Amino acid sequence: MNRKLLVLFFAMFLLEGVFGLVGAINYTASSSSEVYTGFSWDNYKNYSISWNEYLGNLFYTSGYVGIGTTTPQQKLDVVGNINSTGFINATTDVCIQGGACLSSVSASAGGWTKTGTQVALTTATDNVSIGSTDFFVDNSKGYVGIGTTAPKKELDIVGNIKVSGYVYSNGCPNDMAYVSSAGGFCIDKWEASRPDATDSSMGSDTSMAISQAGVIPWVSISQIDSRTACNNAGKRLCSDEEWLAAANIQGQVYYLPTNLAVSPYYCVTDSSTYCLGHSYSAGDACNTGNKTGCVSKEGVYDMVGNVWEWTNETVDVIDSGSAEWKYANSSNGWQSSTSGLWNKYGNDGVYFPVTTPGRAVLRGGAWDRGALAGPFCASLGIAPTAAGNSFGFRCCSG
Numbered sequence: 001m002n003r004k005l006l007v008l009f010f011a012m013f014l015l016e017g018v019f020g021l022v023g024a025i026n027y028t029a030s031s032s033s034e035v036y037t038g039f040s041w042d043n044y045k046n047y048s049i050s051w052n053e054y055l056g057n058l059f060y061t062s063g064y065v066g067i068g069t070t071t072p073q074q075k076l077d078v079v080g081n082i083n084s085t086g087f088i089n090a091t092t093d094v095c096i097q098g099g100a101c102l103s104s105v106s107a108s109a110g111g112w113t114k115t116g117t118q119v120a121l122t123t124a125t126d127n128v129s130i131g132s133t134d135f136f137v138d139n140s141k142g143y144v145g146i147g148t149t150a151p152k153k154e155l156d157i158v159g160n161i162k163v164s165g166y167v168y169s170n171g172c173p174n175d176m177a178y179v180s181s182a183g184g185f186c187i188d189k190w191e192a193s194r195p196d197a198t199d200s201s202m203g204s205d206t207s208m209a210i211s212q213a214g215v216i217p218w219v220s221i222s223q224i225d226s227r228t229a230c231n232n233a234g235k236r237l238c239s240d241e242e243w244l245a246a247a248n249i250q251g252q253v254y255y256l257p258t259n260l261a262v263s264p265y266y267c268v269t270d271s272s273t274y275c276l277g278h279s280y281s282a283g284d285a286c287n288t289g290n291k292t293g294c295v296s297k298e299g300v301y302d303m304v305g306n307v308w309e310w311t312n313e314t315v316d317v318i319d320s321g322s323a324e325w326k327y328a329n330s331s332n333g334w335q336s337s338t339s340g341l342w343n344k345y346g347n348d349g350v351y352f353p354v355t356t357p358g359r360a361v362l363r364g365g366a367w368d369r370g371a372l373a374g375p376f377c378a379s380l381g382i383a384p385t386a387a388g389n390s391f392g393f394r395c396c397s398g
């Protein structure tokens, strides 16, 4: 090659470089923040200069690689998600910005361990807390506290409970209360009502007995039909023993006021005071549970007063005297008057007919019985088929 030819080749090389540079400078990228260099990927591999990739958003700046960012701050800086089909090996730590690093979680410091499908505390004796008092598990006792970090029972809630289904206590549904005496059983919290009863109607559905608050109680029903109504609800008419076991007023049985219409009980025993003419058939019963103070310690309402309650008993009364109310006296037995009697039994009355077989038992007294009504009040003079407008009932189970 002669000298002139060499000069020509050199000039062509320079021109190509100049035109290439001019082409790069004049190129207008669609993104204002990214400028196309005019170099291909092969150029990147072959030249030791800072590079970038316009369409793929891959950048290399001062020894840092940025994906989705032109200003990477670390060796690898990704704006977006990272997907890996293999291991990610971090020899120092993995941290969450603003949170803890994995190195702070160790077996000795507690945490969680998963075995199969079960996740358990790594240190089983550790307690668990969420929030200051929101939720707490005391592992030393097996107690759970909600709203407290010092639960006193298996579940200790400082606050209210809202449920859409039943809450069972010793097997009792939430419309019944558990009574631990007499062998332990469930009893309706409220006097029985019909399924379609409302606060102004006794309803017409006699298919079964319901226990619910705020409705007209089911009256004008015989003992026989009461038994059927309880059975149809999967329950039974309470026995005398069960009824008496549940008959306390705010936990008291003895030495209660003779007429429980007074504060703080306000039992419905005085028709001139409460719910006059309200109930079915011009009876004076209040709606179930109307007087919240007339309640047992187990949460059973209106055991005293409102409507009489059939129990599942019949008795043969053998009394040669006259049919009358009698009163218990702890020293002298049944007496015909309350004069001079101890007030231990609240002047509660028991009605004895003359000698009569097969009488059904009503308990507690009704809206019009005044001092006669009480936990020990009973009527032994009514036939099982009778259905007065003050005769109601309640059911037991368990």
Ligand SMILES: [Ca+2]
Residues within 6 Å of the ligand: 257, 258, 259, 260, 345, 346, 347, 348, 349, 370, 371, 372, 373, 374
């Ligand atoms: Ca009484």
Ligand SMILES: [Ca+2]
Residues within 6 Å of the ligand: 191, 302, 303, 304, 305, 306, 307, 308, 309, 364, 365
């Ligand atoms: Ca009652």
